[in-house]
Amino acid sequence: MPRAFEDFHVGDVFELGSQKITHEEIVRFAQAYDPQPRHLDHEDLIASGWHVTATFMRLYTEGVLLHAEAEVSPGVDELRWLRPVRPGDVLTGRVTVVGLAASLSRPDCGILQQRGEFLDDRERPVMRIMIYGLMRRRQAANP
Template sequence: MRYFEDFRIGDVHELGSHRISAEEIRAFAHQYDPQPRHIGRSSEPPIASGWQVAATFMRLYVNSVVNGAAAEVSPGIDELRWLRPVRPGDLLVGRMTVLGKAASLSRPDCGILRQRGELADESGRPVLRFVFHGLMRRRSAESASGGPGSVPGDRAGRP
């Protein structure tokens, strides 16, 4: 389990990749963003919704970072940019960089990571970039509360 203390400013996490298909683009569009450019006009292939591209990043991030961390919730995102269209067959490669760390003012058992999320195509051209914040539990709070990794016994860790 990775805690707030385990993340360092400047850390880069490679998140893996996902090749997007025309079927995925159309299915997402029909359910969430049914604009003609996303569903696909008869003579042109569809272009992925920006929200689908963001959701693709989130899936890669959850699989690579969140599932192995003491993650809580995200208090928000900033600076969301869709930088180029995503088309069927594009391979999207994810990366997260830790930009900053701060104590949570409302949750003393947590810290907030300021992170940059990016997706690029297989040529390395960026398609999505944003800054987001993640609430992460502190290791010391887990031990004090009897949470994962704590020693059985009272709050001081005595048997």
């Protein structure tokens, strides 16, 4: 049964797993979405921050959203790229629930606030983001 809003608590931590970033993925993403020279063909190649964020979103979706009564996201805050990501880096994601609030526009939902972070293989943060998610309440999901 998917998690409803009531099943989340401040302090809950969700480990999202890891993803290795390859040279080919960095270049392919850059060619399609962020064709800056540092992301395409540079001796000190680094991943686009948008590539890093998209990779995080994939792990977050698979680790949390697909197992929850998730609706849409009203937004994100404080997206920060803290250090460069290079080919071969293995990034590990996690999110921590930091806030819960009633939705003012959707009484059948609550708003889940989570702090997401990606760590490199030396456990240094490479990205941080504050995510807001609209989650259906149990009563609305199972009347």
